[in-house]
Amino acid sequence: VSKSRLEAFSDGVFAVAITLLVFNIVVPNASNGHLRQALLDEWPAFASYAVSFVTIGIIWVNHHGTLERIRLVDRPLLFINLFLLMTVAFLPFPTSLLSHYIESGDAKVAAFVYACTMTAMAVAFNAIWIYAIWRGLLDVDRIDMQKLHAAIPRFGAGLLVYVVAIGFSQVSPKLDLALFAVVSLYYVFEQQVDLLPEEPQSSVSTSSSTDRS
């Protein structure tokens, strides 16, 4: 099974989903002279747009880093990946739901759906790693297994944050959105470098390295 076509399809879904998020922001129907205020009142749409956009962006960056370290894609992995794509493609709905209801009495319901989708995304992403480790699909030349095992608690902590966010959605929907913003910013600056080794063979091999197209 070709990894490059899996990447191409996944990139396609990521690209479409991240771009469709803009439909979350609707042109307000403001009476004359009130557009500025109408746009400011739409702040939940802009905020949830930004959080969802950066989240999908991070998932893309990390998905890319993950597939780089997988040497073989089998059929179950295709479907675990499809489940990840389903959560990503679904995200425009809870984003829109949260935008509409964050200032209403139903904000907690909307935030709950949003937090569950984010958690499902994180679970699907971790499932790719767990399955790849279990079935020995990792490229051992591109990964330091010792560092990987040492990082497992950190992976678990990441998931814990999402579970906390689900509970937190029932306390304060607005702070819950802020929490997801913080998490996404954390992942922007988290380097993954101490988890995964630099690839020495990519700089050393000069003659026969034409097989990485």
Next chain:
Amino acid sequence: VSKSRLEAFSDGVFAVAITLLVFNIVVPNASNGHLRQALLDEWPAFASYAVSFVTIGIIWVNHHGTLERIRLVDRPLLFINLFLLMTVAFLPFPTSLLSHYIESGDAKVAAFVYACTMTAMAVAFNAIWIYAIWRGLLDVDRIDMQKLHAAIPRFGAGLLVYVVAIGFSQVSPKLDLALFAVVSLYYVFEQQVDLLPEEPQSSVSTSSSTDRS
């Protein structure tokens, strides 16, 4: 005619169609305190979303497996593939139609349109195989023709299920959607392995295998 560009275009259509399915699920216009119930009432939208998503995902996985085994793409095959893409790109419409009408008196009409689209997709997919076999476009190194011929009855049985589903749409639209869910789950776990041989040359060739980019 370049196979890689056919794959790229097909992957693009699959990726856009599968992601657009989310527009099937609209943000409900719930009065204060009724969002939870409004979302639960939208179950047909979520159910048909999931079934259509997994179906397009399976078509993508199998399309990928099919093209891997075709050595040459000619102009008629491009247009048979275009017909497959048309059914895939059309799917968001019957998905939305079924969501809207599954609990109404017109549920059978909506389920009929949905079942016909699914069947057209299966017919188009099989047409690619039949045409490729007829015109000798298969890559004989990547396929065991004996196993292929033995599998033809199973292909036929698959199509029969779809025809049954069309008839069944006139009996119970809800069970018809469940039937499509079962079929898609079957194809997730159906391995295609006994149909198609492992490719020995991909692990043997080490020196001159730079032509698979």
Next chain:
Amino acid sequence: VSKSRLEAFSDGVFAVAITLLVFNIVVPNASNGHLRQALLDEWPAFASYAVSFVTIGIIWVNHHGTLERIRLVDRPLLFINLFLLMTVAFLPFPTSLLSHYIESGDAKVAAFVYACTMTAMAVAFNAIWIYAIWRGLLDVDRIDMQKLHAAIPRFGAGLLVYVVAIGFSQVSPKLDLALFAVVSLYYVFEQQVDLLPEEPQSSVSTSSSTDRS
């Protein structure tokens, strides 16, 4: 300038535009028991969807054949191609316009906009060829210049059909849509083979042909 990235971007626009056409077909708001009739009344949406889908599909197939025969992409060609993509990406609008108005008193206006968009698409496509011939960007190994010059009248005739279709839109909008259906079917079966030679080097070269990735 890399041809492969031009192809990737163009394929992306083709794939998105062809898939967005489905939004031309809206779920009808039918009262109980009238869905069947409501769907039948939507025939212009289905018909224009099919014509536009096949038209973009053909443009994609031929675009693919054209770029195969161009050896170098310069900056002006990028922008001529961008103009072609603009007409393709615009097509969902006139398709939707025609669907809405084909049975109204304004059908001729809608058909005029549709025919003009189709013509602009054909003009843009021919402009790529004309520019590539003028600037010597064709891959002379992949094209028989004599056959190309002999085919120029046929290209011109193709454009003439589109101009006729613009005029015809003012006579009968419905027959105009049928005319575009016929034109698209013509291009499905037109082989382009007598225009462009078989590529002998692709079957002969066995050792050093790794440069076609």
Next chain:
Amino acid sequence: VSKSRLEAFSDGVFAVAITLLVFNIVVPNASNGHLRQALLDEWPAFASYAVSFVTIGIIWVNHHGTLERIRLVDRPLLFINLFLLMTVAFLPFPTSLLSHYIESGDAKVAAFVYACTMTAMAVAFNAIWIYAIWRGLLDVDRIDMQKLHAAIPRFGAGLLVYVVAIGFSQVSPKLDLALFAVVSLYYVFEQQVDLLPEEPQSSVSTSSSTDRS
């Protein structure tokens, strides 16, 4: 980090965003015989569609030229690029906003949002260059550093135009849109050739040039 997958994802977002712009143009709800006038009244939608389309097209062409000259993509560059994609994916909203309000009393607010988005796009694009120069990520074989330094004032002048356009949005929204049209036409014809050298190695190397896939 693989440059080719960054290109693929970016191309995907560019392709989706540029194609979604068509939703800016809605089918007018004209009474019988008034469609022609209704379409003419929609001129702001057509004008802003064209300006936004060409702008994204130019960003794509230049993004392509930029990545060609970058030899290494690191994690911060991925996120700067993600910020660029965010501005591009966001553009359908201000385009639609400007279309709706350009002839209302709130035109200046809409033009301000549009001009700010365009400026953010230009800032993000320049940030890629500045970061790549700062971190030494440029491919020195594909760029003439002396010409690059000489061109910095011109880059700055480009940004100045955008800042002027923000101010100008408060004077005349319609002329502001025209200004962006002029800027986009300037970039269509601006060749970038005097900034970046022709790549002599691409025409000279004949034997071992299989590494540019």
